[in-house]
Amino acid sequence: MKTKIGFIGLGNLGTPIARNFIEAGYHLQVYNRTVEKTKELDQDNITVCHSPAEAANGVQFIVTVLSNDTVVTQTTTGEEGILKTLPKGAIHISMSTIAPDTAKHLSQLHEQAGSRYLTSPVFGRPDAAAAKKLWVCLSGAQEIQEAARPLLESTSQGIFNFGEEAGQANVVKLAGNFMIQASMEMMAEAYTLTEKFGIERTAVADFFGSTIFNAPIFKNYGKLIAEHKYEPVGFTSQLGYKDASLVAKLSQESQTPMPLVALIQNRLLTALAKGRSERDWAEAFGKGVSNDAGL
Amino acid sequence: MKTKIGFIGLGNLGTPIARNFIEAGYHLQVYNRTVEKTKELDQDNITVCHSPAEAANGVQFIVTVLSNDTVVTQTTTGEEGILKTLPKGAIHISMSTIAPDTAKHLSQLHEQAGSRYLTSPVFGRPDAAAAKKLWVCLSGAQEIQEAARPLLESTSQGIFNFGEEAGQANVVKLAGNFMIQASMEMMAEAYTLTEKFGIERTAVADFFGSTIFNAPIFKNYGKLIAEHKYEPVGFTSQLGYKDASLVAKLSQESQTPMPLVALIQNRLLTALAKGRSERDWAEAFGKGVSNDAGL
Amino acid sequence: MKTKIGFIGLGNLGTPIARNFIEAGYHLQVYNRTVEKTKELDQDNITVCHSPAEAANGVQFIVTVLSNDTVVTQTTTGEEGILKTLPKGAIHISMSTIAPDTAKHLSQLHEQAGSRYLTSPVFGRPDAAAAKKLWVCLSGAQEIQEAARPLLESTSQGIFNFGEEAGQANVVKLAGNFMIQASMEMMAEAYTLTEKFGIERTAVADFFGSTIFNAPIFKNYGKLIAEHKYEPVGFTSQLGYKDASLVAKLSQESQTPMPLVALIQNRLLTALAKGRSERDWAEAFGKGVSNDAGL
Amino acid sequence: MKTKIGFIGLGNLGTPIARNFIEAGYHLQVYNRTVEKTKELDQDNITVCHSPAEAANGVQFIVTVLSNDTVVTQTTTGEEGILKTLPKGAIHISMSTIAPDTAKHLSQLHEQAGSRYLTSPVFGRPDAAAAKKLWVCLSGAQEIQEAARPLLESTSQGIFNFGEEAGQANVVKLAGNFMIQASMEMMAEAYTLTEKFGIERTAVADFFGSTIFNAPIFKNYGKLIAEHKYEPVGFTSQLGYKDASLVAKLSQESQTPMPLVALIQNRLLTALAKGRSERDWAEAFGKGVSNDAGL
Incomplete structure (x- = not known):
């Protein structure tokens, strides 16, 4: 008989992850705000x-893939939240990008309830999730990291341990999102400069993306920014701005001056001010730099 | 009988390139300011x-690997410069990182003299050169690009064409150096932030360098910055500052506002002002960010 | 018989204001957290x-001069807060530098209680207060502005109306504090530049402060920054940072990209990270710029 | 009989200065590139x-009020330049805003020729010149400062000594232009923020310009920026950009990181890139900030 696990959150990322778990042999107790989305699963x-x-009733693992701090907190602590039913000793695997303080808070609530909280944000877009190629950042007690590993391996190509404290993997995830945004700013500036000198943006992007910057970030976003191709929208400027603001908050709390974060925040804020909050975040950088350059 | 080519500039990068040419079957007419360096060659x-x-007398190709605009210009146009002897139709392959205007100027002088100038800056550190793994950016007339290709292939893993104008490959090279510097700033900020939250800098650098940022720049410089290991010096802050200033100049000439370049210039200028101009440029970023954060 | 008013907050600024009111013929019902301070009054x-x-019992005006949002809110809404006793129709004149949202909230609470809230932050240091030379920014209903005017005139040299909404005078006050900080950054950069060229910092500060920049901000702070004289501490970097962060928050809420605010925030954050949070805010700028310049 | 002096440069600023000299009792040997302008004088x-x-023939003083380094140099050293005729011991009073290195160079040439060079840039717009209210910054040998003082007093309200080296008064002049530009950025950010909160820009500008920022810069430019009134053009963004670039160059030469200069340069460069180089420089700041804020 199959192992039952709980699963909450069938967004762009959650759905392929859920499919991977099913394929790996688990039976899922699924909850999603809009129930139609459950029809996409076997x-x-x-x-x-x-x-x-x-969804949390009687399982050893409950996985959440949700959009922000408020939703994760509500899903965990609400009237019909996870904590009402999750068995003692069971583990809440939380994959959302949230603030470390929220993670700490949820971890304490689980501890009080006799259950456990494992911070496990992931890097990768929906197609990477579908290909079981996510990267997982973990933080939490060593034994719950070990316990969750087989499940997480079924959807990822690598799992990394960032310590015992609940918030630490969140910090790494936010630092990574900052690095992605900084990379977009950098590419937008570099490709606009070369364009002004009569060199094809795509030739430059192809060159760097296949040589000294041959990493997914530069290949994928490099192409979007070089071609000014911002549809379909993968991740909105609004969400990018929230992430940048979370990083700015961490920078302030920890007294780490990060001038590049400030630059990114203002780039995104300009996009929001111009009514482009629902456009792809790559546009905020790509069009933002070109616009300032009179293009 | 072996084909003779001219070769000028036995620095850290020039020497392994010269060896590659010898290994590929060429005979080199070598000139170097300090003659002792020629003893390192077969x-x-x-x-x-x-x-x-x-060195330029009677050859079809003369390769220069020199440190800056002044030296390249002097070597080409001086009393005993290349232009005095280079045969009509022969090609000057110029691998140095210089301003596009200098390249244009040299190209015109060659044209007047009946010879040709091929802009061909390279990406890669000395070990990459030794392994024949440089990346070459070309700009110049199509036929001279074709003529030089076999020679360049003997020292590189890829050759890219950026157009017919002499200055264009220089712009790409400078844009790339800007991207490397921006990557160092980004990493320094990200690793210092995570450090403040109690996460090992090296764990973070390893993670990003082996996942979404698995490109040489992030692996190599990521390690240096994570470990604050800035010796031996690979490339000085002084030289990095000159490159950043060249990019700033291009930004101004072409009316491309590049706020990230300004941030980088000030980061390096601070290192210079503090007497660290001969230290590795990675230190300017790594120590600069940590210092501002009180570490 | 003298008119009674309430007065809360005998800090550096509150005490001279209280004295002005007494001198103008009012009798003060005074409350201060540390009662000793009341001995400094007649x-x-x-x-x-x-x-x-x-303090609020039976008066037509209660004036508060407090340090931050939390204290003002607690003083107004607490168990023994102003709202418990303030007569219907009476006016709370709030001189503290707080967020506009806090002011709006307090204004609504007063309205529900039948009393009124008048936002009236001031510009000026303790010596200006002692000389009855404060500048007062008002926002609130026209009739309460008029009612409070005679009282406010006894401590100020000018009163300005910024509209009917409770938060608006706070926005002006925060914008002004931003302009003061920006002025300090500007002076620190200018005086350090001229110093590097062998010109006395004080000569430059005197010149600008007595010619095209002959305003108090440039005279007073210009002198401190030119002389690197940061004691006694007039206003701490910690408090300056809180103000800058409030401005950054307004910038974000209102979608107004303000790159100069970001620069200021990082300048102050660097001071905090280096353990100088209790030093004068002028030092964060003056020493910060000099330090980056290797001086 | 009247004292003869030489005078070169009848631009917006030069003409009222020339009139002041005439009014003070001097006879002027005037040269201007377009001779028609001389008809505006008595x-x-x-x-x-x-x-x-x-113009320089036989005089003790020759005054130049010219637009840039090239023109001043050409006027001094050209075929029919000042140095050809200026008597030994005579003084060249140079009022233009130029680089300190240019001033040093000209000073040396004068010394070799037996004449003297006095750096004397001025602050003030044409109406201030007409009202004899310029501010003069001097650098040069003490005795020539003293000799020139009576002449300069006839057009100014104050004369300041910045040392013996030819370039120093230029540095002060450029630092002042930087401070003016920084003030415009600061005001544009502050007024746009308050506007977003529903407060009249002009009310805010009036308040600051008549209280803690009651200096000419804030009154005059504050009004232009608050009202978005950028015509007639007083000083172009193109010229402002050149000044900012000169300051950036001084910053680099002297190893003084000045992040606020970088911000200003990019603000002006954006205006240039958008085809607004001949518009008033206040527009680059005022419209630039508003545009980024979606207004």
Whole structure:
């Protein structure tokens, strides 16, 4: 008989992760705010639930893939939240990008309830998730990291340990999102400069993306920015701005002056002020730099 | 009988390139300011020359790997410069990182003299040169790009064409150096932030360098910055500052506002002001950010 | 018989203001957290109170000069807060530098209680207060502005109306503090530049402060920064940083990219990170710029 | 009989200065590139000259009020330049805003020729010149400062000594222009912020310009920026950009990191890139900030 796990959050990233778990042999107690999304999963291997509490009932693992701090907190602590039913000793694997303080808070609540909280944000876009190629950052007690590892391996190509404190993997995740944004600013400036000298943006992007900057960030975003191709929208400027603001907050709390974060925040804020909050975040950088250059 | 080519500039990068050419079957007419450096090459396959003009005498290709605009110009146009002897139709392959305007100027002088100028700056450190793994950026007339290709292939893993104008490959090279500096700033800020939250700098650098930022720049400089290991000096802050200033100049000439360049210039200028101009440029970023954060 | 008013907050600024009111013929019901401070006032014209509620009892005006949002809110809404006793129709004149949202919130609470809230932050240091030379920024309903005017005139040289909404005068006050900080950054950069060229910092500061920049900000802070004289501490970097952060928050809420605010925030954050949070804010700018310049 | 002096440069600033000298009782040997401009002066008290050399012939003082380094240098050293005729011991009073290195160079040439060079840039717009209210910054040997003082007093309200070296008064002048530009950035940010909160820009500008920032810079430019009134053009963004670039160059030469200069340069460069180089420099700041804020 299959192992049952709870699963909450069938967004762009959550759905392929859920499919990977099913494929790995788990039976999922699934909850999603809009129930239609559950139809995209193999019906034989899921039980559709009507609350987080129902999804968490009787399982050893409950996975959440949600959009922000408020939703994760509400899903965990609400009237029909995870904490109402999650068995003692069970583990909440939280994959969302949230503030470290939120993670610490949730971790304490789990501890008080006799359950455990494992911070496990991931890097990778939906297609990487579908290909089981996510990168997972963990923080939490060593034994719960070990316990969760087999499950996480079924959706990722690598799992990294960033310590025992609940918030630490969140800091790494936010630092990574900052680095992605900084890379977009850098590429936008470099490609606009070369364009002004009569060199094709795409030739420059192809060159760097296949040589000294041959990493996914530069290949993928490099192409979007070089071609000014910002549709379909993968991640909005609004969300990018929230992440940048979270990083700015960490910078302030920890007294780490980060002038590049300030530059990024203002780049995104300009996009928001111009009514482009629902456009792709790459546009905020790509069009922002070109616009300042009179292009 | 072996084909003779001219070769000028036995610095850290020039020497392994010269060896690659010898290994590929060429005989080198070598000139270097300090003649001792020629002893590091296989004596059977070189002729030691006492001026650029002597090195350029009678060859179809003369390669220069020099440190800055002034030296390249002097070597080409001086009393005993390349232009005095280089045969009509022969090609000057110029690998130095210089301003596009200097390249244009040299190209015109060659044209007037009946010879040709091929802009061909390279990306890669000395060890990459030794392994024949440089990346070459070319700009110049199509036919001279084709003519030089076999020679350049013997020292590189890829050759890229950026157009017919002499200055264009220089712009790409400078844009790339800017991207490397921006990457160092980004890493220094990210690793210092995570350090403040109790996460090992090296764990963070390893993670990003082996996942979404798995490109040489992030692996190599990431390690130096994470470990605050700035010796031996690979490239000085003084030289990095000159490059950043060249990029700032291009930004101004072409009316491309590049706020990230300004940030980088001030980071390096601070290092210079504090007497660290001869230290590794990675230190300017790594120590600069840590210092501002009170570490 | 003298008119009674309430007065809360005998800090550096509050004490001289209280004295001005006494001199103008008012009797003060005074509350201060540390009761000793009340001894600095003319005992014949004050009644020492033991809670905000006691100070607000039976008066038409209650003036608060407090350090931050939390204290003002607590003083107004606490168990023994102003709202417990302030008569219907009476006016709370709030002189503190706080966020506009806090002012709006307090204004609504007063309205519900039948009393009124008048936002009235001031510009000027303690000596200006002692000389009755403060500048007052008002926002609130026209009639309460008029009602409070005679009282405010007894401590100021000018009163300015910024509209009917409770938060607006706070925005002006914060914008002004931003302009003061920006002026300090500007002076620190200019005087350090001229110093590097062998010109006396004080000669430059005197020149600008007595010619095209002959305003108090440039005279006063210009002297401190030119002489690197940061004692006694007038206003701490910690408090300056809080103000800058409030401005940054307004910038974000209102989608107004303000790159100069970001620069200021990082300048102050560097001072905090280096353990200088209790030093004068002028030092954060003056020493910060000099330090980056290797001086 | 009236004392004769030479005068070169009848621009917006030069013309009222020339009138002041005439009014003070001097007879002017005037040279201007377009001779028509000489008709604006009292014909009884001038001699129209056809070259700088002619204007400098036989005088003890030759005053130049020219637009940039190239023109000043050409006027001094050209075929028919000042140095050809200026008597030994005579003084060249140079009021232009130029680089300190240019001033040093010209000073040396004068010394070799037996004449003297006095650096004397001024602050003030044409109406201030007409009202004899310029501020003069001097550098040069003490005795020539003293000798020139009576003449300079006839057009100014104050004269300041910045040392014996030829370049020093230029550094102060450029630092002042930087401070003016920084003030415009600061005001544009502050007024746009307050505007977003529903407060009239002009009310805010009036308040600051008449209280803690009651200096000409804030009154005059504050009004222009608050009202977005950028015509007629007083000083172009193109010229402002050149000044900012000169300051950036001084910053680099002297190893003084000045992040605020970088911000200003990019603000002006954006205006240039958008085709607004001939518009008033206040627009670059005022419209630039508003545009980024989506207004």
